[in-house]
Amino acid sequence: MKAGLLLGILALSAFGGRAHARPPLSDPIKLNIGINCQWQQRCIKTQTKAMKRALKYVKQTPLPLWRVQMCNRNAGRQSLRVDWIGFDNCIRNTVLRPIPARVVKPSPRAARATKAPKKTIPRKPPRLTESTPPSPPAGPGERG
Numbered sequence: 097m098k099a100g101l102l103l104g105i106l107a108l109s110a111f112g113g114r115a116h117a118r119p120p121l122s123d124p125i126k127l128n129i130g131i132n133c134q135w136q137q138r139c140i141k142t143q144t145k146a147m148k149r150a151l152k153y154v155k156q157t158p159l160p161l162w163r164v165q166m167c168n169r170n171a172g173r174q175s176l177r178v179d180w181i182g183f184d185n186c187i188r189n190t191v192l193r194p195i196p197a198r199v200v201k202p203s204p205r206a207a208r209a210t211k212a213p214k215k216t217i218p219r220k221p222p223r224l225t226e227s228t229p230p231s232p233p234a235g236p237g238e239r240g
Contacts, residue, residue: 128178143180150184162194163187 126140129147133139154164167186171179186192 129180132179146184147180150180150187153184153187159187160194163192166192166195 125147126144129140129143133143164187167183170186171183173179
């Protein structure tokens with residue numbers, strides 16, 4: 097009787113361990129999706145399917161760089177987690193337009209710093225004890 101009970105407990109624990117998926121620590125993409133989905137199998141399947149679909153679309157369709165960068169930035173807003181469903185939807189959205197470039201106005205401080213100084217070559221003030229101009233420098237190795 098005890099042997100049958102022990103065998104039943106071992107069998108249940110063996111099958112119970114297989115029911116819960118272990119985190120794939122060696123694959124960073126699956127690990128990221130698993131953490132993002134809190135290891136819910138349905139969510140992991142939809143994220144993986146969206147990832148494959150988006151990567152296939154990006155590979156086949158020539159897209160402007162701004163669109164890929166914008167969708168990647170939007171999909172990765174949750175620190176290190178990537179939302180592949182959002183990326184797939186964004187990359188296929190034909191209504192999106194690039195963000196217009198901002199005109200950078202120089203600040204008043206920067207405008208003052210870029211103005212040329214009035215005196216470009218600083219002059220050496222004359223020495224008070226000197227009444228005649230200094231003698232020309234001597235050649236190398238000569239003492240004056």
